Amino acid sequence: MTAVATPHGGAAQGHFAPRTGGNRHLAGTGALLRLALRRDRIMLPLWVLAIGGTTAGAAGSLGSVYNTPEERANVISSMETNSSLRSLYGPVFNDSLGALVSWRYVAFMGAFAAVMSLLLVVRHTREEEETGRQEMLSSAMVGRRAPLTAALLVALIANAGIALLTTLGLASEGLSGALALGLAIGGVGMAFATMAAVMAQLTETARLAKGLTAAVLGLAWALKAAGDAASTDGSHVLTWLSPIGWAENIRAFAGERWWVALLFAAVIVIQGAVAYHLAGRRDVGMSFLPARPGPANGRLATATSLAWRLQRGSLLGWGIGFLLAGIMFGAMTEGAADLVGDNENTREILERMGGQAGITNAFLGAMIGMLAMLAALYAVQSVLRLNGEETSQRAEPILAGAVGRTTWAAGHLYVAFGGAALIMLLGGAGLAAGYGKDFGPILGAVLVQSVAVWLLGSFAVLVYGLFPKAAALGWAYAGLSLALGWLGAALNLPSAVMNLSPFEHLPKLPGNAMEWTPVLVQLALAVVFTVAGLVGLRRRDMQS
Incomplete structure (x- = not known):
C-alpha cells in the first residue's frame, strides 16, 4: 500500500486511500x-x-x-x-x-x-x-x-x-x-x-x-x-x-x-x-x-441524579408530546360515533382494540392503548441508555469509583419506569381534558395499561443484563407489541398471535370490568425480569 496525503495533512496507508484524481x-x-x-x-x-x-x-x-x-x-x-x-x-x-x-x-x-x-x-x-x-x-x-x-x-x-x-x-x-x-x-x-x-x-x-x-x-x-x-x-x-x-x-x-x-x-x-x-x-x-460548560463545582452527587441529568430532556419531550396527543384524541372522542356510523366492520375493529362497552368507551380504550404502546418505546429507549453508556465507555469511570453496577443501573431504571408512568398520566390527563369528562376512569385506565409498559421495559432490562449484544431484542419485542396493537385488530389476527403482546391480556378500560389477576401477574413478571437483569449485569463482564 502506498502512503497518501490526508485531507488534514499527514499521511495514511490502508483501505481508505482514494483513487488518483478523485475528490479528496x-x-x-x-x-x-x-x-x-x-x-x-x-x-x-x-x-x-x-x-x-x-x-x-x-x-x-x-x-x-x-x-x-x-x-x-x-x-x-x-x-x-x-x-x-x-x-x-x-x-x-x-x-x-x-x-x-x-x-x-x-x-x-x-x-x-x-x-x-x-x-x-x-x-x-x-x-x-x-x-x-x-x-x-x-x-x-x-x-x-x-x-x-x-x-x-x-x-x-x-x-x-x-x-x-x-x-x-x-x-x-x-x-x-x-x-x-x-x-x-x-x-x-x-x-x-x-x-x-x-x-x-x-x-x-x-x-x-x-x-x-x-x-x-x-x-x-x-x-x-x-x-x-x-x-x-x-x-x-x-x-x-x-x-x-x-x-x-x-x-x-x-x-x-x-x-x-x-x-x-x-x-x-x-x-x-x-x-x-x-x-x-x-x-x-x-x-x-458548542455545549454550555458545566458549573465549576459538581452538583451530581448520585447515580440517580446523573441519570436524571442525562435523560430529563428526552422525558420532557415525550411528556409534552403525550399531553398534546391526549388533548387531540380527547377532542375527537365525541365524533367517534359519527366516524363509525353504521359500518359494522369499523365498529368491530374499534371494539377489539378498546373493549365492547359502547363506541365512546371503546374509542377511549383504543386511544389509551395506543398511548401505552408508544410509552413502551420510551421505556425501552430509557432502559437501553444503559447499553449506550456502557459501549461508549462513559460508564467505566463511574463504575471505577464507589458506585456499584446495581446502583448505577438503578438510577436509569428509576427514570425509565417512573418516566413511563409520568408520560402515561400526562397523556391520560390530556385525554380527559380534551374529552371534558371521566377524569378518574381515564386515569385509572392509563395506570392499568402502564403495567404492560413496565413489563416491556423490564424485558429490555433482562436482555441487556444477560445478553448485552442482543439488547436490540428489547426494541424488537416493543415493536412487535406496537404492530400487533395497531394492525392486529384490523387484520383480525388469531388470538394466539395477539396474545404475544402484554397489552392484549389487560382489561379494556374504561367501561369494562376490572380484572386484577393479569395486572398482578404482569407486575410480578416485571419485577422478576428486572431483578434477573440486574443480577446478570453484576456477574458478567462489561462491554468494551
Whole structure:
C-alpha cells in the first residue's frame, strides 16, 4: 500500500486511500457506506419492512372495512364535518380504496420515515464523532465530507426501499397513485434526513441533534394538524408550511399533483447544501453551537441524579408530546360515533382494540392503548441508555469509583419506569381534558395499561443484563407489541398471535370490568425480569 496525503495533512496507508484524481473531500465514501450498511443490516430492513410493508398491506385491511362505495362516501362526509378527526388523518380527496389508503397512512408513515432517517443520519455522523471513532477513521484518509455523504446515502437507500415497497404493494390499485404515495413518504423521510444532517453540524452531541430534529418534526406535524382542521381540502397555508402537509397534497390516487414533489426536491437540495457547507467549515468533533460548560463545582452527587441529568430532556419531550396527543384524541372522542356510523366492520375493529362497552368507551380504550404502546418505546429507549453508556465507555469511570453496577443501573431504571408512568398520566390527563369528562376512569385506565409498559421495559432490562449484544431484542419485542396493537385488530389476527403482546391480556378500560389477576401477574413478571437483569449485569463482564 502506498502512503497518501490526508485531507488534514499527514499521511495514511490502508483501505481508505482514494483513487488518483478523485475528490479528496469524498475519499472513502464507498468504504464508509459499506460499513454503515453492515452496522445497520438488521435494523434497516426492519424499518423498511415495517413502514413500506404496512402501507403496502393497507389496501387489504381497509378494503375489508370500507368495502362499498357508500361506506367510503361516508368517510368523506365524516371528514368534512369533523375537524378533530381531520387534524389527525387529514382530508380525503377521493372515495377510491387507494385514496383511503393514502388518507389513512401517508402522514403517519411519513412521520415514521422521518424518525428513521434522522436516527440513521445522526448515528453515522455526529454520533461517530462523539464516540471518537470518526477521528480515527479520518486519520486513515477519509475525506471531510465522506461521513456525511455515506450517512445520507444510507438514508436514501432506506427511503427508496420504502417507496419501492409501497409502490409494488399498491400497484394493483393504480401504478401512478402507488408511485405518488411511495414518493410522498420517501420525500418526507429525505427532507428530515437532510434536516438531521444540518443539525449534526450545528450541535456538539448526538442527543441534541436528534432532539432538535425531532422538535422540527413535531412542529411540522402540529402545522399539518392545524391546517387540516381549518380546511377540508388541504389548502390552508399552515398545511403548506409542513413537509407532511406536502405529502398529503401530492394527492395519491386522487389526481396526482406531481409538481408538489418539486418542493421535496428543493428542500432536500437546499438543506443538503447547507449541511455540506457547514461540514467543510468545522473540525472533526467540533460544532457551531458548542455545549454550555458545566458549573465549576459538581452538583451530581448520585447515580440517580446523573441519570436524571442525562435523560430529563428526552422525558420532557415525550411528556409534552403525550399531553398534546391526549388533548387531540380527547377532542375527537365525541365524533367517534359519527366516524363509525353504521359500518359494522369499523365498529368491530374499534371494539377489539378498546373493549365492547359502547363506541365512546371503546374509542377511549383504543386511544389509551395506543398511548401505552408508544410509552413502551420510551421505556425501552430509557432502559437501553444503559447499553449506550456502557459501549461508549462513559460508564467505566463511574463504575471505577464507589458506585456499584446495581446502583448505577438503578438510577436509569428509576427514570425509565417512573418516566413511563409520568408520560402515561400526562397523556391520560390530556385525554380527559380534551374529552371534558371521566377524569378518574381515564386515569385509572392509563395506570392499568402502564403495567404492560413496565413489563416491556423490564424485558429490555433482562436482555441487556444477560445478553448485552442482543439488547436490540428489547426494541424488537416493543415493536412487535406496537404492530400487533395497531394492525392486529384490523387484520383480525388469531388470538394466539395477539396474545404475544402484554397489552392484549389487560382489561379494556374504561367501561369494562376490572380484572386484577393479569395486572398482578404482569407486575410480578416485571419485577422478576428486572431483578434477573440486574443480577446478570453484576456477574458478567462489561462491554468494551
